[in-house]
Amino acid sequence: MKEYKGKRIVKGSSQLHQKIEKSQLDVISAPCILCPHSFSFLGDIDSHSGKITRIDSPCKDMYISQQILAFTASKGSSSGCVILSSLAKQGKGPMAIITMQPADYNLVEGAILGGIPFIAEVDPKFFEEIQTGMQIKIQEGVCTLLEEKVLEYK
């Protein structure tokens, strides 16, 4: 299995607001949602349900809960941090976030508060290999494609 390097920004934690050193999630394996565009947590997603609402996104109507959310870069309003941590509080946040571009400070604040692992600057080749519904694994700062079969999205 090919491994692709990224930069681990937030380790993540299993429980909300728990200090990240105490309960670190070493390995996360989940299906991914690949948004082949930059992503704004204000406007591109429903802040209560975690459903992607952006009209021109191929991921429209998908829920990010229990998925690893992958997008190129974050953009837009600084409310993004509030929405991400709010989703995490409700248990509707993603299992992890991976991005191609360097991490956005605003979103990282939301990820720390929500205990969501965040890997940035992931090798762009990884984004070419994965599709929405494929099972991927992240460990430390390394991303791996586990299963090329695309799971039917529910």
Place this chain on the structure above:
Amino acid sequence: MKLTEYENRMLQGEYGPICAEALDYLVQFGDAFGAEKLIDISYSHYPAEMAIYDGFCEDVEHYANQGIQVAIPTTSSTLCCDLEDPSLTNCPSYLSNLQEKTKHAFRKMGILQTFTCTPQQIGFVPPMGSYISSVESSAIIYFNSVVGARTNRGGLFTRYSSVTGKYPAMGYLLDENRVPSCYCEVSIDPNYLTRLDQWSVLGYLIGEYAQDQVPYINSSKKYKPTMSQLVSLGAAMATSGSVTLFHWKGITPEATQYETSSLKHLPHLFISEKEMMETQEKFTEIQENQPIDFVVLGCPHANLSMIQYIAEKIEGRIIHENVTFWVCTNRMTKLQASNLGFTQKLERAGVRLIADTCPVESHMRSNICTRHGIPFPCYQTMISNSLKMLHYSRNLLGVKPALLSTDQCIESAIQGKRVSIYWKKDGCNERI
């Protein structure tokens, strides 16, 4: 991260558990990005803790009840309603009552109840080169670019900066990250850049291209943007991208540090009137003469001169009965507008001068409407001079957008239908 003796004492709890926790979060945050130390900051713009997000008002109330006070001058961002008169935005009382908790909590913590996205327009203009911590993407880009103060795209950690007066030395606080990384050549007839909608379109195009880079903007033409126009420009850049800082030769203070010729090797964008008009069309889904029901000006929040302009334009006229017309601002400016008679002129015409909030931050989002049994969408159409407002409202409020000049917005509100759009300067200077 290397901490000072004072910071170490704070981390050990000498100044109370809240400060210790706040500093701990900032250290974690700084470690995530490899920051070597913490920096003293002199001002903070704090997130609003809006009632439309579950648990946030209760959370800040709990925080304030522990007796913590902010350590530096701190202003606050927008709420989900006009707290002095929630009926102006038809906010459900459940939400406005919940939002009241924020006001009391902020008072306890010593946070100024400014409730605005544009603190720079009410006098919070930190000195050039000072370190600050701010939320609100349009204020952040303005502080960095136009004022020359230094902040990253802040979020909820602004709370921790406010109570400790500290922020990790990283990102846009450091010289090396303020260097231009892409180049934009603007070749637009200055007559096409006289209105807020046009500056908004220009910003949107630059943001779309630059994303998270630092654009250096250059032009052989001379522009003399007003404060409002630069606010619109930056707000749009931080909507289509996550631009935190831009330099514009002849306009922003740090641009003088760079030689244009030495930057021409950077990734390049060329913007002419053609690209401007294409973007304007993309955000104009309402056809000419189609009925409209919602007009919004004041995104980001209007300053006093914009309110004056709208009030004088609309004086003696009345908006169409099917149209709701909001001008959004902050409570201090609203008070000044009332003292000067502008509010009364607007009200006589049927325009609502709204403080503390805006449509995007209000209960009109689809998920809030669903939860409170409010028919969605609250409005079918939205006419505005702000691309930021239209960009977010299209998705969040479910409206059909149209981008018009301030004058065209006012005229559409009076006629109850979208008036024709003319792109060139029509001899009218918006004076905003």
